[in-house]
Amino acid sequence: MGSKGEALRQRIITAADELFYQQGYENTSFSDIADAVGISRGNFYYHFKSKDEILIAVIDARITGIELMLNEWNKKFIDPRKRLYYYIDMPLRNQENICLHGCPVGSLCTELAKTNHAMLDDANKMFIVFHGWLVIQLNLLGVNKNVKKIAMQFIARVLGIVTVANAFKDKSFLKQEIKQLKKWLDDEVLEFCHQ
Amino acid sequence: MGSKGEALRQRIITAADELFYQQGYENTSFSDIADAVGISRGNFYYHFKSKDEILIAVIDARITGIELMLNEWNKKFIDPRKRLYYYIDMPLRNQENICLHGCPVGSLCTELAKTNHAMLDDANKMFIVFHGWLVIQLNLLGVNKNVKKIAMQFIARVLGIVTVANAFKDKSFLKQEIKQLKKWLDDEVLEFCHQ
DNA sequence: GTCTATATCGAGATAGAC
DNA sequence: GTCTATCTCGATATAGAC
Incomplete structure (x- = not known):
């Protein structure tokens, strides 16, 4: 719950939001989101357990x-x-x-x-x-x-x-x-x- | 161009048409179509060179x-x-x-x-x-x-x-x-x- | 918290036997 | 023409080092 992690979580949501809109949900991969945010794919799973979970956050x-x-x-x-x-x-x-x-x-x-x-x-x-x-x-x-x-x-x-x-x-x-x-x-x- | 092959081609198109409608294009795999028609995945490529090609045929x-x-x-x-x-x-x-x-x-x-x-x-x-x-x-x-x-x-x-x-x-x-x-x-x- | 490395799976596509 | 076997790739997801 550190402030740095929270901020990154928000950046992931924002990037995913935009990519889901531009490319669709299924068509957007973790790599796409990770690249957009500038983090590694592995780090992703510290913030979200699954792809569905980020969809929930985006909605x-x-x-x-x-x-x-x-x-x-x-x-x-x-x-x-x-x-x-x-x-x-x-x-x-x-x-x-x-x-x-x-x-x-x-x-x-x-x-x-x-x-x-x-x-x-x-x-x-x-x-x-x-x-x-x-x-x-x-x-x-x-x-x-x-x-x-x-x-x-x-x-x-x-x-x-x-x-x-x-x-x-x-x-x-x-x-x-x-x-x-x-x-x-x-x-x-x-x-x-x-x- | 044998009549049997043509008929199968039509059956593939019909099945793909229905599945694309029900599940979407990207979300429908060759396996889905092959299963629906009752043929093997390999046979598929005799009739269509790629997935895009069957989309063309369906449209x-x-x-x-x-x-x-x-x-x-x-x-x-x-x-x-x-x-x-x-x-x-x-x-x-x-x-x-x-x-x-x-x-x-x-x-x-x-x-x-x-x-x-x-x-x-x-x-x-x-x-x-x-x-x-x-x-x-x-x-x-x-x-x-x-x-x-x-x-x-x-x-x-x-x-x-x-x-x-x-x-x-x-x-x-x-x-x-x-x-x-x-x-x-x-x-x-x-x-x-x-x- | 963030990384690299890797496991696992299913996809599209190809080769070649029959 | 239709099949089985296989290749390759990229996806989600996990393990564990730092």
Whole structure:
């Protein structure tokens, strides 16, 4: 539990997080992570007993990362409508990575579902965190019918757009469809909220 | 080029196709395929020089399979609107597999994008085939503005729904959102087509 | 805590008998 | 054409020196 070991543990998680996103979980080896951090493969096992264990740590880090990010957004924007715009624009802000590697949450869930990995139930909690936050923003805007359903539609629509943009590596499609989604939010979801 | 060898080649492709869908491409070994077909690993290499080569064959088979399927649909339904309904309902007809393994096209593209595989450009042709067919149906229904764009939105929305349903293994979400999508088709896309 | 060395396994791929 | 036997490599994981 020394501070040096803890710091290294964090560096391993950060490197693994990035590599899992860029290359996928199964496709990323201990060597890849060890090289990225600059340690030996053997040292790795002092901090994590298995590859699954680092996946757990990465998912955990991502969840708290998302929670921190959403708290920042809450501080940055008082208007819930602007928060929702900022959510929708997220893929545009990360458009390079989105086109190269897809959705960090969705692509991991897709991989874990494919390999029948037990951690799928923890991975999709990342979606749940976004969902809970979306529900709150919609409630604040006076949307009180089908809020949970609408929040899931948000997530599904963004994910669909991002996944297609990734498959075709098409930045312009991403831009165009995110714009369309904003229109949907204004015209369909928040039709009766003119605050 | 003997008929027996050709038949076995087809059986290998069929088995690989199914396993790639269920387990993913990288996660499926030659042993898996050989076991499924009931041949030895060595025999495998008489028919395919490498694992990539069978991926090519599988994608090729899937594309012609999709084309055949869409031709069947064209024969089965004269009304293009009913064809579009049938397209939208596809995930419901395959709901068990969808929840277990996701979208056969989308999940493969996501994996190939992640591993930077050269075959991604061929895999997303599966989407293109669907897209071309959707454009034709929309044209037949008198939609003449943004047809290509709308057809891609179709694909992206279905893919988003399917990917979320797969991540949560949630059949009821799938049903509910497909229903919603049908409403979107009627109210937004075909609003002015009352044939 | 971090390292090197090594065990073990399963993968893709090849050689050659039949 | 199909098989068995084998090669090679890279992966996860362990043992033990420092």
